[in-house]
Amino acid sequence: MKGRIATLSRLLRERKLSAVELTESYISRASRSNRLLNAYVHECFAQARLAAERAQKLIDQGAASPLTGIPVAVKDNICTRGVPTTCCSRILQGYVPPYSAEAWSKLERCGAVLLGKTNMDEFAMGSSSETSCFGAPINPLNTSLSAGGSSGGSAAAVAADIAAYSLGSDTGGSVRQPAAFCGIVGFRPTYGTISRSGLVAYASSFDQIGPLASSVEDAAIVYDAIRGRDCADMTSVSSASAPSLFEPDIKSITVGVPKEFFSDGVEEEVKVAVEAAICLYERAGARIKQVSLPLFSKALAAYYIISCAEASSNLGRYDGVRYGMRADCDGGVADMMAKTRTKGFGKEVRRRIMLGTFVLSGGYKGQYYKRACGVRAMLSAALEDIFNGCDVLVAPAAPTAPFALGTERRSAAEAYQADICTVPASMAGIPAVSLPCGMTKSGMPVGMQVMAGRHNDGLALSVARYFEREADISFRLSAEVSREL
Numbered sequence: 334m335k336g337r338i339a340t341l342s343r344l345l346r347e348r349k350l351s352a353v354e355l356t357e358s359y360i361s362r363a364s365r366s367n368r369l370l371n372a373y374v375h376e377c378f379a380q381a382r383l384a385a386e387r388a389q390k391l392i393d394q395g396a397a398s399p400l401t402g403i404p405v406a407v408k409d410n411i412c413t414r415g416v417p418t419t420c421c422s423r424i425l426q427g428y429v430p431p432y433s434a435e436a437w438s439k440l441e442r443c444g445a446v447l448l449g450k451t452n453m454d455e456f457a458m459g460s461s462s463e464t465s466c467f468g469a470p471i472n473p474l475n476t477s478l479s480a481g482g483s484s485g486g487s488a489a490a491v492a493a494d495i496a497a498y499s500l501g502s503d504t505g506g507s508v509r510q511p512a513a514f515c516g517i518v519g520f521r522p523t524y525g526t527i528s529r530s531g532l533v534a535y536a537s538s539f540d541q542i543g544p545l546a547s548s549v550e551d552a553a554i555v556y557d558a559i560r561g562r563d564c565a566d567m568t569s570v571s572s573a574s575a576p577s578l579f580e581p582d583i584k585s586i587t588v589g590v591p592k593e594f595f596s597d598g599v600e601e602e603v604k605v606a607v608e609a610a611i612c613l614y615e616r617a618g619a620r621i622k623q624v625s626l627p628l629f630s631k632a633l634a635a636y637y638i639i640s641c642a643e644a645s646s647n648l649g650r651y652d653g654v655r656y657g658m659r660a661d662c663d664g665g666v667a668d669m670m671a672k673t674r675t676k677g678f679g680k681e682v683r684r685r686i687m688l689g690t691f692v693l694s695g696g697y698k699g700q701y702y703k704r705a706c707g708v709r710a711m712l713s714a715a716l717e718d719i720f721n722g723c724d725v726l727v728a729p730a731a732p733t734a735p736f737a738l739g740t741e742r743r744s745a746a747e748a749y750q751a752d753i754c755t756v757p758a759s760m761a762g763i764p765a766v767s768l769p770c771g772m773t774k775s776g777m778p779v780g781m782q783v784m785a786g787r788h789n790d791g792l793a794l795s796v797a798r799y800f801e802r803e804a805d806i807s808f809r810l811s812a813e814v815s816r817e818l
Contacts, residue, residue, distance in 0.1 A: 513780020
């Protein structure tokens with residue numbers, strides 16, 4: 334599948350289209366479609382027009398990069414100077430940051446055109462984007478279904494072509510799962526290869542900015558533009574080399590198939606589609622190796638213990654004194670803080686803060702938090718051992734196809750199961766690419782993920798690109814949705 338970015342960039346360089354014309358076309362589509370999709374929560378079309386004019390000057394001077402003049406959407410937890418960044422939470426309503434995240438700053442210097450900020454689960458806590466204070470974004474492929482979460486708005490914007498690509502953040506799978514639900518590509522790179530500076534923290538040791546795009550090629554282009562060491566983020570690292578999409582010698586590739594990812598919690602249609610994708614690699618000459626990750630069953634619980642503990646710490650700053658809104662209160666400071674956090678945070682955020690505070694408390698820290706950290710270390714070591722005998726792992730990106738909106742009525746435990754396939758890569762900090770590999774009987778996308786060892790981002794992208802090219806699976810808006818848009 335030819336990428337949207339590559340095609341548009343070529344048209345701009347060949348003067349068959351101007352950056353201003355391209356931006357106006359996206360603004361027009363977004364203005365019409367967003368009333369239904371709710372993908373954008375903060376639009377900045379006036380600034381986008383000015384950015385397009387600056388981008389055109391770069392193109393005319395021959396100083397354009399592949400992303401110059403290409404319209405982009407950015408998740409609402411990634412700071413953008415002069416444009417609201419609210420994490421889709423009432424507690425940050427009206428906040429306009431005076432600085433930009435390093436990832437967005439790099440795109441801005443490339444001449445990218447920001448159309449707006451996208452919808453998300455509040456503070457990235459959720460798997461369907463329904464915890465957003467703005468209401469949930471809609472899946473463009475079927476308006477009764479979820480776009481996934483927490484980067485649901487970013488995925489919906491790309492799937493509906495109201496942004497050429499987008500930035501999301503992936504904590505436990507928040508780029509990969511919505512990409513799978515919307516039939517597009519989502520990439521979580523090796524932890525630290527993209528700076529977290531300016532990304533509003535949920536769980537700092539997991540949070541990772543990643544691109545969502547219409548193709549693996551596009552995801553690689555965006556990743557190449559924003560990766561790199563940043564002195565403002567001491568957890569950032571320099572990637573070994575540019576993630577150029579080399580042509581893999583598929584006959585020399587060993588594809589690991591972790592059996593636990595195909596457990597009873599994964600829908601049969603998802604298993605069938607991913608297994609068919611694995612067969613494509615096998616027919617091409619790749620060696621298929623069955624592997625086991627026994628700690629898979631413990632990964633989800635350990636992830637939620639650690640992430641909620643970090644969330645409890647990170648969100649302590651929103652207290653009505655230092656950051657965020659302040660509730661009206663006639664009582665003392667403690668009463669004001671309690672009312673501010675009760676009014677400003679949604680139900681799911683409050684739940685995770687309380688869980689995190691509990692597992693960090695004196696009597697339970699060793700029983701829960703330290704044991705979860707031990708599971709994380711053992712899981713990382715187990716995956717490293719597996720990659721000594723395999724080049725990549727291929728598995729489902731989500732246990733189900735897109736589910737119906739209204740999941741907030743399910744129990745928290747049921748909702749958390751949506752992350753079961755994506756959490757292991759997050760725990761180990763390894764690169765993982767989510768891409769469509771088939772469809773259900775109802776015509777909805779099934780996503781698979783290609784995982785590789787740490788800093789083997791280029792290999793993960795290239796093996797995913799090989800499947801994308803050979804299978805050529807794409808999704809179109811249904812006639813009913815197209816009429817609504």
